[in-house]
Amino acid sequence: MTVTDTYGVAGIAHANGAGGSVWRSTLAVTNRSGSTANLTLIYRYSGTSKTRSHTLQNGDIVEWVDVATSLFGVGSSSSGSVEVQSTRPVIVTARTYNEGADGTFGQYLPGVDDGNDLAHGEMGILAQVKKTSSFRTNIGFVNLGQSSVTVRTKMYSNTGSQLGNTVTTNISGNQWKQENDVFQKAGVSFCEVGYATVEVTTYGGSVWAYASVVDNGTGDPTTIPVSVQ
Secondary structure, eight states: OOOOEEEEEEEEEEEEOGGGOEEEEEEEEEOOSSSOEEEEEEEEETTEEEEEEEEEOTTOEEEETTHHHHTTOOOSSEEEEEEEEESSOOEEEEEEEEEETTEEEEEEEEOBOGGGOEETTOOEEEEEEEESSSEEEEEEEEEOSSSOEEEEEEEEOTTSOEEEEEEEEEEOTTOEEEETTHHHHTTOOOEEEEEEEEEEOSTTOEEEEEEEEEETTTOOEEEEEOEEO
16 A cells, blocks of 8 residues: 555544543544545554554545544543545544533544644744633644654733743654643643744654633633644
8 A cells, every 4th residue: 555645633532631521533534536545544642552444435435433432442541643644635634522411512623744734943823822710721732753853832921921931842753742721831820812832843843733722611622723934
């Protein structure tokens, strides 16, 4: 099998979270390439991985609800990323959601490739992040390379003043890592609205970054993808 396209999806979960939240993820792949796509799907979590294969005919879409269990058979608590390797260009999408008593509250997460990365020497902005009694912010990264990288995150107020301490995150090759309640990690107890800057400090490294702003009352998350300057 000759792999022509590789996609990474962050924030895949089958786990309980803060505030009584119950996180699950659905993954889908759509093939409009004109011919059959042979897929290899790799779930990386907790320092280990599971690999599955799937053949997707042209014009078809496949969806795995609660993908950690339904496709990869991981029934215990887990969170990580999925890498999709394909012999044809495909569209990879995911939804990570909180299962509540009145239904689900979810966020869209894209399958990203090298064209979406934040590279060494570039500045990434995550806008409209906050830390209040009603909302918390998580910031996550997918390492798109084979080698470990270090990312530096700074939190800013609405007037552009840095808040708290710089947060440093180390991410192994082809892995996902999320800084939960990143304002708290930076030593900040309140921010009505602000933004974060993210920088890859490892020469030759690249990541895709996002913020997840979560409603503390409902567990409803909103995805904010990185904007590269």
